[in-house]
Amino acid sequence: MTVAVPASRAVPAGRAARRVAWGRVLTYLLLVGAAVVYLLPIYVLLVTSMKSFAEVSLQRMWSLPSGLYFSSFVQAWAGSPTHRGLEHNFLNSVKLTVPATLVSSFLGSLNGYVLAKWRFRGADIVFPAILFGMFIPYQSILIPLVQTLQFLGLYGTLPGLVFVHVVYGIPITTLIFRNYYATVPTELVEAASIDGAGIGGIYRRIIVPLSAPAFVVAAIWQFTSIWNDFLFGVTVTSDPTVQPITVALNNLAGSYIVEWNVQMGGALLAALPTLVVYVVLGRYFLRGLMAGSLKG
Amino acid sequence: MVAPSVAAIAVFVYGFVGWTGYVSLTRWNDVLPDYRWVGVRTYVDLFQNFRFQIDLLNTAKFTVAFLAACLVIGFGLAVLLDRGVRGESVFRTIYLAPLAISFIVTGVVWRWLLNPGSPQLGSVGINLLLERLHLGFLRTGWYTDPRIGILAVAIAATWQMSGYTMALYLAGLRSIPEDLREAARVDGAGEWQLFWRILVPLLQPITLSAVIILGHISLKIFDLVVAMTGPGPGFSSDVPAFFMFDTTFRGNHFAQGAAIAEVLLVLVAMLTVPYLIYSTRTEVER
Numbered sequence: 001m002t003v004a005v006p007a008s009r010a011v012p013a014g015r016a017a018r019r020v021a022w023g024r025v026l027t028y029l030l031l032v033g034a035a036v037v038y039l040l041p042i043y044v045l046l047v048t049s050m051k052s053f054a055e056v057s058l059q060r061m062w063s064l065p066s067g068l069y070f071s072s073f074v075q076a077w078a079g080s081p082t083h084r085g086l087e088h089n090f091l092n093s094v095k096l097t098v099p100a101t102l103v104s105s106f107l108g109s110l111n112g113y114v115l116a117k118w119r120f121r122g123a124d125i126v127f128p129a130i131l132f133g134m135f136i137p138y139q140s141i142l143i144p145l146v147q148t149l150q151f152l153g154l155y156g157t158l159p160g161l162v163f164v165h166v167v168y169g170i171p172i173t174t175l176i177f178r179n180y181y182a183t184v185p186t187e188l189v190e191a192a193s194i195d196g197a198g199i200g201g202i203y204r205r206i207i208v209p210l211s212a213p214a215f216v217v218a219a220i221w222q223f224t225s226i227w228n229d230f231l232f233g234v235t236v237t238s239d240p241t242v243q244p245i246t247v248a249l250n251n252l253a254g255s256y257i258v259e260w261n262v263q264m265g266g267a268l269l270a271a272l273p274t275l276v277v278y279v280v281l282g283r284y285f286l287r288g289l290m291a292g293s294l295k296g
Numbered sequence: 297m298v299a300p301s302v303a304a305i306a307v308f309v310y311g312f313v314g315w316t317g318y319v320s321l322t323r324w325n326d327v328l329p330d331y332r333w334v335g336v337r338t339y340v341d342l343f344q345n346f347r348f349q350i351d352l353l354n355t356a357k358f359t360v361a362f363l364a365a366c367l368v369i370g371f372g373l374a375v376l377l378d379r380g381v382r383g384e385s386v387f388r389t390i391y392l393a394p395l396a397i398s399f400i401v402t403g404v405v406w407r408w409l410l411n412p413g414s415p416q417l418g419s420v421g422i423n424l425l426l427e428r429l430h431l432g433f434l435r436t437g438w439y440t441d442p443r444i445g446i447l448a449v450a451i452a453a454t455w456q457m458s459g460y461t462m463a464l465y466l467a468g469l470r471s472i473p474e475d476l477r478e479a480a481r482v483d484g485a486g487e488w489q490l491f492w493r494i495l496v497p498l499l500q501p502i503t504l505s506a507v508i509i510l511g512h513i514s515l516k517i518f519d520l521v522v523a524m525t526g527p528g529p530g531f532s533s534d535v536p537a538f539f540m541f542d543t544t545f546r547g548n549h550f551a552q553g554a555a556i557a558e559v560l561l562v563l564v565a566m567l568t569v570p571y572l573i574y575s576t577r578t579e580v581e582r
Contacts, residue, residue, distance in 0.1 A: 024379075027376050027379055027381060028381065030372075030376055031373070031376050031377070031381065031387050034369075034373060034387075034391065035387055035390045035391070037455075038390050038391055038393070038394065038455065038459075039390060040409075041394075041402075041405045041406065041409060041455065042393065042394075044405065044408070044409065045401075045405055058408075058411075058413075058417055058420040058421075058424075059417075059418065059420070059424070061408075061420060061421065061424060062424065062425060062428070107300070107301050110297050110298060110301070111297075111298045111301050113297075114297050114298045115298070124576070124577075126298075126302060127576055128572045128573055128576045129305070129310075130301070130302070130305050131572055131576070132309070132565075132568070132569065132572060133305050133308075133309040135512055135564055135565075135568040135572070136309060136313065136561060136564065137515070137516045137537060137557065137560040137561055137564055138516075139516075139518075139537055139540045139541065139553075139556070139557040139560055139561075140312070140313050140316050140557040140558060140560065140561040141308065141309065141312035141313060141316060142316075142541075142544070142557070143315070143316055143319055143544065143550055143553065143554055143557075144311070144312040144315040144316060144319075145308070145312060148312075167304050167305075167308045168308070170301050170304060170305060171305070174301070199297065200297070203297075224396055227398070228397070228398035228399070228400075229398075230398065230399065230400050230518075230519040230522070230523075231518060231519065231541075234522075235541075235545065246398050246400040246401075246519075249400055249401070249404060249523075250400050250403075250404075250522060250523050253403075253404045253407070253523065260408055263404055263408075264404075264405070264408070266404075267401045267404045267405055270398060270400065270401050271396075271397045271398065271401045274396045274397065274398070275393065275396055275397065277396070278392075278393060278395075278396035279389070279393075282389055282392070285392075285395075285396065286392065286463060289392075289395065289460060289463060290463070290464075290467065292509070293464065293505045293506075293509050
């Protein structure tokens with residue numbers, strides 16, 4: 001095995017080497033063991049969704065499927081005489097997540113730009129005050145939120161839910177863009193300013209073209225959190241035809257007449273979009289995660 | 297340019313928090329709003345409420361178990377991964393994958409994994425797995441056992457979030473320059489001393505970040521409880537966020553719900569506000 005070990009960690013041959021080799025074996029054993037544990041629930045989710053009706057007994061929960069049937073998955077998607085399928089709710093989540101992600105990322109970019117490049121008076125208070133919005137327990141705003149949405153005629157609608165996600169997405173997207181724009185040389189902004197460009201002109205001509213990396217991070221973060229949201233969805237929407245997939249999945253799983261394998265199929269359906277994004281663009285997901293911890 | 301966002305946050309965060317505070321001081325405990333003033337009576341009653349007392353205790357248990365597990369597992373995995381292993385990115389991807397999934401999905405899956413089974417069904421899930429591994433004596437009732445209750449939820453939450461502490465610690469370990477480790481070795485420090493005297497103290501700010509981020513998540517935990525257990529036998533897996541939702545939107549006790557929400561907010565603020573001020577201030581200085 002030719003492992004690339006930094007020179008400082010190479011150990012002289014002989015007894016020490018053998019001891020270190022055992023350490024290596026133990027390291028890999030622990031890492032692989034942990035990986036198996038982390039994958040177990042995902043394994044159950046996948047194999048259950050693939051099994052045929054004859055194979056879905058709870059006793060055979062851990063067995064591999066004999067072939068690819070996807071019957072549970074299809075039942076969760078299309079429904080059956082005893083339960084509503086998740087098809088509509090999946091589409092609701094798409095219609096909800098895409099616009100809310102784009103709009104909140106755009107607002108975050110505007111805020112981040114102004115906070116990073118235009119030190120207006122009170123910016124040192126405004127920035128942490130905005131950020132606190134991402135830590136609050138949303139329970140503390142739910143009652144007035146419902147009253148306000150009812151007043152605006154948006155309660156129980158998808159546009160209402162989009163609006164809620166846009167507003168409460170502002171803190172994290174502002175943070176991601178502000179931290180990114182802080183790395184853009186201020187001289188660029190100053191030079192354009194001397195050339196007579198205004199705050200809006202600089203944003204359009206200089207900042208927007210540089211924003212792609214931060215936009216990807218913010219959009220992936222928002223896509224994941226909005227898709228995965230449950231609290232706003234369950235509070236704002238009560239009509240099953242409007243509810244996002246997390247709320248519908250919870251209803252499906254709470255129903256005693258729905259078989260466990262169909263619940264697993266539904267869970268896989270709800271998990272797939274964000275899992276796929278994570279596997280393909282994991283690097284950017286991790287950056288959003290680090291931004292969320294402020295100092296990382 | 298920032299005015300719309302600032303106004304939105306001012307109204308939808310601060311204005312709404314203020315309004316919730318006002319509601320908590322009124323008589324509104326029925327379907328229709330009733331804004332007659334009762335003062336702090338709802339809070340006094342709340343802290344004497346049996347269910348709320350259990351909820352606070354559950355939150356404490358959950359927070360301690362969840363934080364301890366995430367810190368130990370995350371730190372352990374980061375140290376192992378920092379030893380220059382092959383396939384590091386594959387391991388990292390696997391440990392972090394649960395973070396991309398909704399708490400509702402996690403709850404649904406773990407409700408079956410930690411299902412106690414029944415005489416007709418026999419063992420299922422983890423209990424079945426333990427049986428197959430000849431570890432049947434470890435089988436328990438999991439979340440249906442009032443002595444475990446919320447701790448079963450902490451197991452699922454740790455599965456979901458421990459990758460996050462791994463990522464934080466790994467980034468921290470990578471930021472410690474090799475020169476520093478080398479210098480310690482030259483001074484005669486063994487690997488063990490290097491670990492405890494250099495790495496662990498240098499990683500303290502990361503531990504602080506992790507405690508604050510995970511701590512505020514555990515104070516707010518809601519989705520996972522809804523999907524996995526509900527309040528459980530004798531409220532053994534109930535939490536304040538669930539009680540709030542239950543009493544407000546199912547029981548129409550708006551003032552009581554508002555009071556619970558404000559207590560939660562104060563707890564979260566005590567944890568996060570100092571950190572927030574400290575983080576943004578040091579950033580400005582930089």
